[in-house]
Amino acid sequence: MLFLVGLVLLATAAMMLVPMAVDIYYGSEDWRAFALSLGLTVLIGGVLVHYSRRPLKVGLTIRQAFMLTPLSWLSVAVVSALPFFFSSFGSVSGHASNAFFEAVSGITTTGATVISGLDDAPPGMLLWRAILQWMGGIGIIATAIAILPALGIGGMQLFRTESSDRSEKAMPRVRQLATVIGLVYLGLTVLAAIVYWLAGMRLFDAAAHALTSIATGGYSTSDGSFGMWEENGIQWFATAFMLSGSIPFVVYVRFFAGESKALWDRQIKTMLAFISMVVLVLGLWLIFSERYGIEAAFRHAAFNVVSVVTTTGFATTDYSLWGNAVVGLFFGLTFVGGCTGSTSGGIKIFRFEVLAVMMKAHVMRLLYPNGVFSRTYGERVLDDEVIGSVAAFLTVFFLFYFVATISLMTFGLDFLTSASGAATALANVGPGLGDIIGPAGNFSTLPDGAKWILSISMLLGRLELFTVLILFVPRFWRG
Template identity: 40%
Template sequence: MIHFKEIGKIMGALLVLIALLMLPGVGFSLYFEEDPWPILSAAVITMILGMVLFFSFSKQDQNIRKREGYLIVALSWVFMAGFGMLPYILSHEINGFSDALFETLSGLTTTGASILTDIEAMPKGLLFWRSMTQWIGGLGIIVLTVAIFPLLGIGGIELFVAESPGPTSDKVHPRISETAKRLWYVYVGLTTLNMLLYWVGGMSFYDAINHALTTLATGGFSTKNASMAHFESPFIQYVAIVFMFLAGTNFTVIYFGLLGKVKRVLQSDEFKTYGLALLALSVILYFPISAVVPDPELAFRKSLFQVVSLVTTTGYVTDNYTQYGQGVTYICFMLLFVGGCAGSTAGGIKFVRHLTFIKNSWLEFKRLVHPRAIVPLMINGDRVTGRIITHIMNFLLLYLLIFVFGALTLSIMGYDLPTSLGAVATCLANVGPGIGSVGPVDNFAFFSPAAKIFLSFIMLLGRLELFTILILFTPFFWRAN
């Protein structure tokens, strides 16, 4: 039996937290002499309902099991999307349910795809809330709430398992709440440092804090129509590259690095593969770009920025990569299927899955030659069990099937094949830019309401690693124990 009252209590706590996170947007509205009431009204409505839910079920104290964990995570994203779009709707800056849902879920899932055609014309307070939605979704709102749930008498292990991205279960502390807290300390600290460096580099304080929020979230929302291309400073762009790289790194690796445990960092096969792959891909893109851009430093910066932005699923733009020919366009399209490290804020398939698949495929040849030999698959010095290998293989197959199904669905809706492939690939990987009519200098405003809702669901599937959502559609999930 599913404990729905306990779920209601947790939904109430989440809504109170979301309401509190809306309030800084009110401050920016007042500072820029804008109407603060849309955001304030949304915060009040969200706060009231959250408190009603929480105190109505505050006496509930049942353990959260695995089924409740998956259901809570899925419902929390539905609630966050529903109430997160209120500032857009109440301000009348985004008209229509599908547009507001798409922009909100694009923020919360850190996809960065947008339906806005003139970002700079939007109210500053609303743009800050837009950036905040990405920061909330970056490391996962559940990871934050797990850190504070013990204070509310709510357990958190099943929530962390269902929400935490990637197939790894590395922890920096035996207690799950302490792990969540320490990961958020790293997240907040890096965001603050990133903001200060942007500010020192020439951004206004407002632009610096917005871009820091979306950089560490690997979200890619910008306050400028031209995205990062608006800031021509090499310093700002290199700062963005460094922090996108860090945001795409497993946060437990960063944590151990900050503690000076270099050996733990170097033991990570995924991190080493991640770093080498980004460098190699940047060199590959450098040659076709340098044929058009004569300045060697600028050509390398363009190639490095684009590779890091796409692989970490941030989606910032400093250049239109489709202008360098079909070869560069196809490479950038393939980068949508890479993803950052497990345990990072990045979306996508993740390097550890690619690494496991490649190593297992290579070892399969050895097993064919020596059928009686025991040839274990090792990652980070540890043996990978058959169950984990099966889980990864199933994930890769499901990911491919959803991509094909999504592209076919958009094609049936009347969109050309490159646009359909690009839109589904970038939404499923939570990147932002794609190919076709959703390239790096385009947006998603032209899609029909039905297509926007469909792509919003694709974004949510990708952000929650497929299984957390798909398991809810299985009959055995709802059967009583």
Template identity: 50%
Template sequence: MIDPRPITLIVGALTTGLGAAMLAPALLDILLGNPHWQVFVASSLFTMLTGSMLFLSAQGSAGQMNLRQAFIMTVAAWVSLVGFGAIPFYLSGVVPSITDAVFESMSGLTTTGATVIVGLDNAPPGILFWRGLQQWLGGLGIIVMAVAVLPMLQIGGMQLFKVEAFETPDKILPRATQISGSMTMIYLIFTTLCMIAYWAAGMRMTDALIHAMTTVATGGFSTKDGSIGHFDSAAIDMIGITFMLAGSLPFLLYVQAVQGRTSILWRDSQVKAFMLTVFALVLVAWIYEHARGFNPGIEGLRYAAFNVISIMTGTGYATTDYGAWGPFAVTFFFVIMFIGGCAGSTSCGIKIFRFQVLYQNVRQHLSRIVYPNGIFVTRFNGRKLPDSVSGAVMSFFFLYLCSVAVLAVALSFTGLDDLTAISGAATAISNVGPGLGDIIGPSGNFKPLNDTAKWLLTAGMLMGRLELFTVLVLFLPRFWRA
């Protein structure tokens, strides 16, 4: 029998915190004279009351958390936060149904960036701020989860990044609190610097704040229907590029750099592989643009760099409709949305370190074919790769591609065309945001999709953000046996 008290305690505390966060957009609406502040106050009171009841019902009686409880807690926390986070969207009337409200909330907290809201330019300021705040909180939660929870659960090779203090589940909370405090401070500093930079480049203060939150979180929610492209500013594009890259690097390395190990960022093999990949992909996109006559010269470099980095890191901003660049561009952007950033960052996707592990395994296998009696050791960052990590990464690759394929087939059964179904599945599992095609492409929106497709995509966003195994393991009958 699984003891629900530790799970209830944590879910209750997080839900209460989310309810308190709803007061921020309420305050903004009050200051701007917008009547939607009542929606946020009501949502906040209900959310905090429910969360407090859950927390108090388990306080003082919850024991240590085991692995099964940790799996359930992780999924339950995200589902709970998404559900309560959807309340302001529904009560405000900016979305017509609970389906759309949950979709928007899931997209926000998982930092996917797909939206069903049309008319963002004239949307209530509190709602726009809530969307940005959701992504900011979601990005912070993703960082803490990547450092404290996923390595302990040994999800998809994440055990490679286990912090030494997290040897057992009962040590997670106190140590995670210490480390997350340092990472939160760095996260807040990045957000502040990004906001100031956007404001100096010409954005209004509210736009600068919301875009800063969604840039550092690599989420991609914008206050404009035209996304970052609305501003048509090279300076704003460069600021976005800088902070999207900053959000895609491991935040634990930032903590270590602040503590005096300043060289660790450019010595880390994952960071070097990520930056090299970015450079190569931007160069390919720029050359293609120039060859086809789209945005030639240095202007083409700006568009290539911004959109490649946005899609690769899973941010999902757009400055142009790259789907109109031709068949190669469609295939190119479809492929790079799987890549993602570094482990321990706010970015999504498969993650660079898994491609490094895959490369090491393939290299070892080929070497053994050529030299059957040779001894070849796979390494990551100078350390020997355990067989358990290699096996977990290979399993993750297989399950990732299978999940995209199954979701694409399911979406096609709802009546979507092939390009929309396939790119929709990929962008949901990869938590990128825009897909491809006329409907959900960079110049489109997810609102026209039917409710069944939206629920499928909502489930896909959750699975992708929780690294697949965390969700799927709950469907195994063996998991629930005592």
């Protein structure tokens, strides 16, 4: 485990070379923060690799997978915080809580931030935030495809494929699948950068927003987020790219392999139908309330609804000013999430579909007590193990949400800030609601204790809760 974590840290150190070079190019003194962080990360990773080197067996055992997943994510978050801590800019400089919060928010693709004045921030820091989210996006795709189905967490065993098989026979197929997914991920990022650039963004801004759009992360290079770019259809393009990141990446692989109907995956159809319905209702509300014209109303509605549902966290405006009913709507959307196997967080579309199947079967049994009703998801029969896993996940998710909300309120935060903050952290969305952490604010003024609670919540939400919780069960360590 330490050997593999060491390799991950060395890869993270290599990524620090990019923002360091950018700072040097633009003449920013902040390159020293990256140089120092890179040196420390290489030292830690090198020691782990050197002293833990062993002949590697093919695949991972269940226990190794449970241990490696949170250990690697936490290790990357810690070293990723170093450039923020050593930086001379803003609220993260020399502030451990803020630096760790910003790094965790980045690597988990949450997008909540404690930094204000982004328009004047060093370019290396802005790019590092975007790179963290891009790394976290591909990391969660790999975790959701290869690790979580094998562990059977939250009903993920429903999506078990050869990629989650740890046998030697499946390894060539796993490597091939990982390569194709990586190329698709990179290709979508490059495409987004080109489109943003041609639509009017500076090349630097286009590259940074491309990294965070496909990763459904939400970090921007401006305090105004996408509200700074309304021309040439940029917001419509961003809406499309956020949706592209919320689609299962295995679907892209199947599509490019010749399965033309792959893009009509059940999850995708459900997500698009749900988003379309909400955008239609919200757009009409904005028109009849005379806040915007027809095009602007549907553009703002589509962008912000997609941003929240896909857990990206970009914003075009402060939608909390659209009325109390809209605030309630966005609060509910915070929990939804995108598709399984995508970069999105949240509860995930498939779990709501499984819940609907369970409710339908239950209602039918009430009407016809002696009847036998099948529980199917697409062409697959939902067995008790999958249904039990989904039910357990939802129970634990809302239990942790309740605990996180109450914990934040103990620091003197109001209910809306606490409730939306806990939701946005566990679902990895980004902005919360209210005057403090809403789309027009940030998390910098929260007490340090609240930031640590939110940081832990972001990691728990990104790793599907049970991956971390299992480590606190004594039986896990006994064999």
